[in-house]
Amino acid sequence: SMLDETLLFKWMTEFDHQIQTDKAYLSGLDAEIGDGDHGDNMARGMSAVMHTFKTPNQSVAEQLKAIAFALISKVGGAAGPLYGSAFLRMSKAAVDTQQLDQLIQIGADAIADRGGANFGDKTMLDVWAYVPAMLEHHTLSSAGLAQLAAHTKPMQAKKGRASYLGERSVGHLDPGAVSSQELFQALLKAQSA
């Protein structure tokens, strides 16, 4: 399926709504194995993202770039450059293609490049990496996304703050994986709305 201006707006609106609702929950997850700010970081960023839609008549590429800049300059921490790099690379690609699975793949690659994480390192990449194929094969579902995030629970963190905990990071959900789960659940909602 394709990403157009309307879908992008609906997507971000749904995601913003979810993040603001789950702000405390996400920071709580981060408090368990990180520094307790992931929800606040994302909430601050998504408020800024929603502001970018005030500029009228932007192309998908322009809009994605504005979203990327909002995330990069407002989220901070690790999540800011990761989400930001994903959207920035997607915005560049969106000049040529609006194919959703391709765009998300490019975003996932950007996250891998920026953060240097591998699959199974207990990061947001453990959600992003599987989404493009699911999109391509029309198997993306809300439950499937929740599963992807849930898979981070038994993992031992190898990247980010949680990695300093060593084995103590096992048994907790990765907050970035959960916010990414919500990102793609928001996409599903936006598509079906």
Added chain:
Amino acid sequence: SMLDETLLFKWMTEFDHQIQTDKAYLSGLDAEIGDGDHGDNMARGMSAVMHTFKTPNQSVAEQLKAIAFALISKVGGAAGPLYGSAFLRMSKAAVDTQQLDQLIQIGADAIADRGGANFGDKTMLDVWAYVPAMLEHHTLSSAGLAQLAAHTKPMQAKKGRASYLGERSVGHLDPGAVSSQELFQALLKAQSA
């Protein structure tokens, strides 16, 4: 009555014993309206005082001077210079007289000069000031000394740390008055031993 080497030794021995026993009690009184160290200060000082008796064959004047220097250099705080000045001035006077009431009067004057307190300011002076006359008239008693110290309880402190408390200093015994009570009770014990 007269102060000789034997009485001075017995006096200081009794006082040291009492101070070491009541160290925590005196610091506790000081904690109520001061900084909680009066017992420790006096205990440190009296240990040093007892060391001065290791030098043999000192005259009363020489011994009083050694006691003064021990108190001055080991007690610290307010009590050190006050007790120290009293014994220093007594040591100078002891060259000419060993009359106990006169010596204590000279000590009380030294405390008043050094500290600038008046009667009723809730300090050790409220004990020292009344002892010479009691000695002279042979009315000094353990109960009388306890009364003198007890009289500081309703007073509002005008000197020393307790004065910063203003009216909150009312209703507490002055720790320096209590250690002075013990000083003269020790004298009575030494005289009757």
Added chain:
Amino acid sequence: MKKIINAVADIVPEMVSGLVKSYPQLVAQLPNTQAIGRRDAAFKAGHQVGLVSGGGSGHEPLHLGYVGLGMLSAAVAGQINTSPTPDQIYAAIRYADHGAGVLLIVKNYAGDVMNFAMAQELAEYDDIQVKAITVDDDVAFDATDTQGRRGVAGTILVEKICGAAAEAGASLDELAALGQAVIDHTKTIGIALTAATVPGVDHPGFELQADEMEYGVGIHNERGYATEKMAPSATIAAHLEDKILGNFDLQTTDEFAVVVNGLGATPLMEQYVFANDVLADLAKRDVKVTFTKVGNLVTAIDMHGVSLTLCQLQDNWHTLLNAPANTIAW
């Protein structure tokens, strides 16, 4: 209350020794004392008036941290919250004296005043010229019916201004007069969110509830004049300014130095937030500030709180405040 120490009785000697070991290029310990002295070339070669201060420990970096070029010549550390004894102060006076005399900077507590006075008498027997000034900058309480006002954070302004003047060759009489003038123009009040815990005692000196603060505390855990509900930094700042400014005879041409002082366990983050409120509010009141210093400068062991000091600058004091100093803590 946990502390990073060995035996309680060893804290002061170990602290002094740790400081001297850490900064041997700046200071040396005087033999058989808890006193330290400057050891820079300017001091060794100089004929300046000596400056000596000291007091009970627990207020670090005061006074040891202010020994060095352009500030104190020597400083003496007493037991915690207890004045040092005359013999120790006397040793510091002898070290500081180069023939031009010595100025004693004494905080106004009964113990300090008396012990320094006795040391002064000892030094005068030795024909060392000594003068003493007594710092009483704490305006939390009126001076009537007490020992007089306490000496607190304003002490460092006296030490800095006199230190710079001494380095520049001022005489003992000039320094005593200058120091007294600085004292007369310097006012401080402190507040605490938590009292300090004296080593060896296992609870704070007084209790404040989780939503309470105390206005007017001293640096020895003395309670202040009011226990109130916790207030925002800006409210505290405005309240302290009101109190302090009321103690000055204000002129439209005034210029002030401001010291925002952390009391020991206060993160710098909070001190800067508070400094921001103070400086913003003073600007609103048209009070001109030309010198500011922020940090843990005169502490009360591990008290969580701040004090605010204003000094109404006269003559060349601003220049003296900015003159070079080479100490551990200025």
Added chain:
Amino acid sequence: MKKIINAVADIVPEMVSGLVKSYPQLVAQLPNTQAIGRRDAAFKAGHQVGLVSGGGSGHEPLHLGYVGLGMLSAAVAGQINTSPTPDQIYAAIRYADHGAGVLLIVKNYAGDVMNFAMAQELAEYDDIQVKAITVDDDVAFDATDTQGRRGVAGTILVEKICGAAAEAGASLDELAALGQAVIDHTKTIGIALTAATVPGVDHPGFELQADEMEYGVGIHNERGYATEKMAPSATIAAHLEDKILGNFDLQTTDEFAVVVNGLGATPLMEQYVFANDVLADLAKRDVKVTFTKVGNLVTAIDMHGVSLTLCQLQDNWHTLLNAPANTIAW
């Protein structure tokens, strides 16, 4: 946990503003940022390589307090425990660049590394020469299987040594190599008696009992490698030295710099007692120390604890450490 603040969200901007208002002679705030830059004459006139650092707030005086002559050209304050964003860092790079390029001194945390990398890319689009070095001095944990070792108190030695070299005219390549060498020879471990309380959260980041301490803590409230019964200062010192020295390739000719760092709520008294134990014990081990610094230098909000850093001095580093610096906190 009580704090002297206004709204939690305003802490960082108010802190930065308070710092700049307090020391306008030293630093200025860069427009629309939480970044500050040097404003001394030597910087304005100079053609030195710029030095930029920054990171999450809560570690004051790091980094803002180390901006000035002989140290950083500019520094950026992120939200509490959160890296600043690339646009802010980019503004600091532009301010610091005088045509000779800019060295970024980055503490090794995922967020900092990525945000600084993005800022570097932005600056390189502008043809500003930028190099980055990553400080990872914390040897509490092995580097395998993690983000790598954390950057902690050793950072100030990198900033000081590179700052002095930059002031003396070193090139960007030389500074990057020098900074990396300092990092390679600098090791730190921290301990805590109480965790920090992040503003807005009303309890410490982790629980320690009244008789417990934690070995190996990080400056963002990260737990360490062992929770143990409280030990005397001398025992803690010996343990940390063992751990740290085991990470060096020791030579008999070695000379070391030592940093004893208070983590925010630790009285200086305790820091000096601890420094005394460290320096006495190192002397016993024949480890030669030629430079020592003690104080609240790199903090973790209001954590009660200390860290110990050793730097194996090479070449002229000792001279660079002692070179003049004019900053708020060095």
